[in-house]
Amino acid sequence: MQTTQVYAVNRQQTDCLEVRTTDLEAPPAGHARVRVEAAGVSYGDVLFQRGVVPGGPKPPFVPGCDLVGVVESVGAGVTGLEVGQRVAALVVSGGYTTGINLPAERLVPVPDGVDPVRAAAVSLNYFIAHQMLHRVARISSGQSILVHGASGGVGLAFLQLAEHIGGVTVFGTASAANLDLVRRHGAVAVDYRNEDFAVAIRDSVGGVHAAFDPIGGPHFFRSYSVLRRGGRLVAYGQNDALRDGKPNMFIGAVGFLGGIILPNLRPDGKKTGFYNAWSLEKSQPQAYREDLAQVLDLLSADKIAPREIHTLPLREAGEALARAERGVTGKLVLNCT
Ligand SMILES: NC(=O)c1ccc[n+]([C@@H]2O[C@H](COP(=O)([O-])OP(=O)(O)OC[C@H]3O[C@@H](n4cnc5c(N)ncnc54)[C@H](OP(=O)(O)O)[C@@H]3O)[C@@H](O)[C@H]2O)c1
Structure with a gap:
């Protein structure tokens, strides 16, 4: 053939x-x-x-x-x-x-x-969101999560699957034009270009049980900073390592070192890790x-x-x-x- x-x-x-x-x-x-x-x-x-x-x-x-x-x-x-x-x-x-x-x-x-x-x-999108929610972070009703890129393919999958769990408080970052879409899926929408998601989360719930971050670079550390004790950062992308068409491996390395490896060494009860579709x-x-x-x-x-x-x-x-x-x-x- x-x-x-x-x-x-x-x-x-x-x-x-x-x-x-x-x-x-x-x-x-x-x-x-x-x-x-x-x-x-x-x-x-x-x-x-x-x-x-x-x-x-x-x-x-x-x-x-x-x-x-x-x-x-x-x-x-x-x-x-x-x-x-x-x-x-x-x-x-x-x-x-x-x-x-x-x-x-x-x-x-x-x-x-x-x-x-x-x-x-x-x-792919719903499979990875499903695994990160259920098998990695083990999110259940009554918990709170932060979803970056909430209007994107994987982001929307997180919102829809979290709706099925029920009783999960979801913070979803998106740009202004997509905030309504995020809200329609029951999430608290945060305009990432004009608002600080860390402030929005601290002011309302104090911290989240899990943050799902495909942005990478120093963004991983910002997501880690809004976890409550026992919380987990699930990093799963490196968008910032390619900006304006140019690969930036330094940003990628900063994300891994500063957002995943070093925070894991801190005795603060929080966990970090990088997930991909083959991790499990x-x-x-x-x-x-x-x-x-x-x-x-x-x-x-x-x-x-x-x-x-x-x-x-x-x-x-x-x-x-x-x-x-x-x-x-x-x-x-x-x-x-
Ligand atoms: N680890 C794995 O196995 C795996 C598998 C598949 C995908 N991924 C990763 O998943 C990520 C998302 O993929 P996708 O297909 O869902 O992409 P997508 O549909 O293009 O969505 C990405 C979204 O990210 C948002 N965004 C960009 N910069 C942001 C920032 N600084 N803060 C918050 N949101 C931001 C954009 O939202 P606005 O348009 O609202 O600005 C965009 O809608 C990619 O990094 C991809 O590599 C990983």
Whole structure:
């Protein structure tokens, strides 16, 4: 079978992607071949392509951390997967493609009737928000949390999933135009350009049980400073390590050292750590399938809904990546059919 893939071929801001067509072999034992229908595009793809994430893939590589498609064939020893079945998967890279072989255990069934583009729009964002809320910070009713970038894809996922827990006080930072959206999801909206979130939190609840921060750099320390005793900073992004198109590894290092490593040494009862979508794979191997299935079930039951979805054809992945870097309202999804 021939497959079309979009490769990141360098670390530049433009002309960094190249469309290539190659043969995809039959799936090896324990694997299935998926005809990809939709692949999510996220700001994290930009950070990987620009080389800002330590340990990220090196060019040439195929970006894309989430995909949805249909099982086309299965290798020897695969059970529990039917040809023709729709599945979703999270991958470290490889999503921008029309076809891929993946280990069968990575493929999670998509409930009947769920649109593949909508499934791709929620898979990564809601999966990571779910894991950070439930498995890392273990948030429960009566607690309070701080969500940065609350109007963004992951931010909105936090707000919607916290609404399901119920009784959680949520502070959500966003820019002025997005404050109403944040409020509509039951959060206390803080305009991060004109207000100090630390003051807003101290004045109302004193401190939060958890802060979820994708901004990075010195921002991690500011989020840590609003934790109450026993609270946890969950850092999960490094937006500030790429500003105005320029990677700034110094800012990234400052965030890790000053916001995560050093605060953890203080005997103040607070904890800090960096989370990514693969953080729990060793300690909780069942969590991947359970949590992705749960997110897809919530979507199927209309209990979560991504903000606007913008679709582009796979061949326009370069435009999608550029839009993700400029900042987009809603979720970008590549149509791979
Ligand atoms: N660790 C992982 O495995 C993983 C996986 C996926 C994504 N991520 C990370 O998650 C982050 C969010 O991704 P996304 O797809 O949700 O991005 P997104 O949809 O572009 O949303 C980002 C939001 O951040 C807000 N923002 C920017 N600067 C801010 C600041 N200083 N304070 C508060 N908010 C600020 C913007 O809000 P306004 O428009 O209102 O200004 C924007 O809506 C990225 O850093 C990405 O790398 C991590």
